Amino acid sequence: MSNTEPKKLVLFGATGSIGSSTLRVLRAHKDKLKLVGVASQSRHKELAAICREFDVRHAVLGSESAYTLARKASNFPVGTQLSCGEAELTELATLAEADIVLIAVVGAAGLRPALAAIEAGKDIALANKELLVLGGAYVIEAAKRKGVRLLPTDSEHNAIFQCLQGYPSEQVDKLILTSSGGQFRNTPFKDLAHVTPDMATQHPNWSMGPKITVDSATMANKGLELIEAHWLFGLEPDRLEVVIHPQSIAHSFVQFIDGSILAQLCPPDMTFAIQHCLLFPDRAHSVTPSTNFRKAFSLDFTPPDFAKYPCLQLAYDALRAGNAVPAIFNAANEVAVERFLAKEIRYLEIPQIIEHCITNIVSPSCPSLDQLFQIDVEARYLAQRHNP
Ligand code: NDP
Numbered sequence: 018m019s020n021t022e023p024k025k026l027v028l029f030g031a032t033g034s035i036g037s038s039t040l041r042v043l044r045a046h047k048d049k050l051k052l053v054g055v056a057s058q059s060r061h062k063e064l065a066a067i068c069r070e071f072d073v074r075h076a077v078l079g080s081e082s083a084y085t086l087a088r089k090a091s092n093f094p095v096g097t098q099l100s101c102g103e104a105e106l107t108e109l110a111t112l113a114e115a116d117i118v119l120i121a122v123v124g125a126a127g128l129r130p131a132l133a134a135i136e137a138g139k140d141i142a143l144a145n146k147e148l149l150v151l152g153g154a155y156v157i158e159a160a161k162r163k164g165v166r167l168l169p170t171d172s173e174h175n176a177i178f179q180c181l182q183g184y185p186s187e188q189v190d191k192l193i194l195t196s197s198g199g200q201f202r203n204t205p206f207k208d209l210a211h212v213t214p215d216m217a218t219q220h221p222n223w224s225m226g227p228k229i230t231v232d233s234a235t236m237a238n239k240g241l242e243l244i245e246a247h248w249l250f251g252l253e254p255d256r257l258e259v260v261i262h263p264q265s266i267a268h269s270f271v272q273f274i275d276g277s278i279l280a281q282l283c284p285p286d287m288t289f290a291i292q293h294c295l296l297f298p299d300r301a302h303s304v305t306p307s308t309n310f311r312k313a314f315s316l317d318f319t320p321p322d323f324a325k326y327p328c329l330q331l332a333y334d335a336l337r338a339g340n341a342v343p344a345i346f347n348a349a350n351e352v353a354v355e356r357f358l359a360k361e362i363r364y365l366e367i368p369q370i371i372e373h374c375i376t377n378i379v380s381p382s383c384p385s386l387d388q389l390f391q392i393d394v395e396a397r398y399l400a401q402r403h404n405p
């Protein structure tokens with residue numbers, strides 16, 4: 018590709034929170050990035066508007082009923098080829114003209130498109146952490162075999178990726194992931210029994226989709242990120258740490274064997290990490306201003322209280338157990354969060370459902386990809402039915 022030609026991007030999850038931050042990056046860097054394909058689940062009007070604004074030729078809706086509505090509304094531009102279904106999503110990931118695929122759908126649904134994109138030799142920007150938790154071994158193996166780049170878009174992993182540039186892995190001692198501590202950082206454990214979906218979907222620092230916002234409150238998100246870090250950077254659980262940092266400005270640390278620690282800093286806005294991945298290895302002006310040291314501010318760090326955040330402990334245990342246990346953790350958490358948002362279960366029952374699934378589902382050793390998908394279904398089934 019010549020330096021003057023824009024990189025061609027396929028965006029999965031275009032209508033979501035990461036999707037809309039990505040569109041802000043695209044608007045600011047039209048000379049460097051061109052959107053050639055988009056996918057979402059059901060918000061067809063929003064997807065059509067994106068196709069019109071960015072002149073996108075390929076669009077896929079996951080949901081068939083949304084596709085039918087979109088066809089009736091006929092609000093997609095004539096130049097956009099619209100399709101729907103799982104096979105079409107996978108096909109979009111392999112679009113011949115694409116240089117890079119950003120996976121920002123929510124949940125394990127991102128795994129098949131990610132694997133297809135890698136097999137087609139596309140670089141991947143990875144916001145979706147659940148797909149690595151489910152199939153990390155297969156994603157990493159395929160990326161190595163095909164020689165494609167896996168660019169971490171989750172802010173913590175993007176920070177670590179930036180700090181690691183130029184350093185061999187033998188020089189790394191540990192990775193320290195920062196966490197805001199979520200919206201209930203200062204809420205006593207006994208009061209968590211009264212948390213409602215409305216309360217759990219408001220985050221003090223980040224504006225994100227509902228699932229990850231609840232995951233931030235329970236710290237299941239940080240648990241998923243520990244597992245994500247294990248796969249992306251190849252470190253064992255004992256060399257992965259978490260620290261509570263309420264301001265969300267230092268986005269994670271790399272500690273080297275000589276004791277030096279590097280961090281990456283910027284405001285809590287996903288456009289920074291997204292732009293870094295999409296333009297990598299280039300850099301360009303940011304969409305929003307960065308952290309301003311002309312104004313006084315402080316950064317605080319405290320170790321997490323595992324008793325208050327049982328999901329974090331469960332994730333550590335799942336990572337140590339390996340095999341299909343992280344996949345069970347992920348599937349059970351996804352269902353438990355959906356049930357909590359639907360007011361079927363209470364907030365403190367989320368970790369209870371996860372623990373029940375981990376205890377009651379037998380994890381095969383060295384599971385195949387098919388076995389992992391089966392376990393994912395089994396864990397979802399159990400998590401749907403278990404009433405703590
Ligand atoms: P949102 O809920 O805001 O958006 C999810 C997007 O995925 C929507 O476009 C949705 O379509 C689409 N989608 C959902 N399921 C499917 C499916 N089966 N097939 C195709 N498209 C689908 O989520 P977020 O943007 O907050 O998060 C996306 C991912 O990025 C998650 O894995 C999250 O953990 C991760 N992440 C998010 C961060 C953030 O700041 N938001 C930060 C770091 C990581 P539709 O709108 O039609 O429903």
Ligand code: MG
Nearest residue numbers: 171172173242
């Ligand atoms: Mg994160």
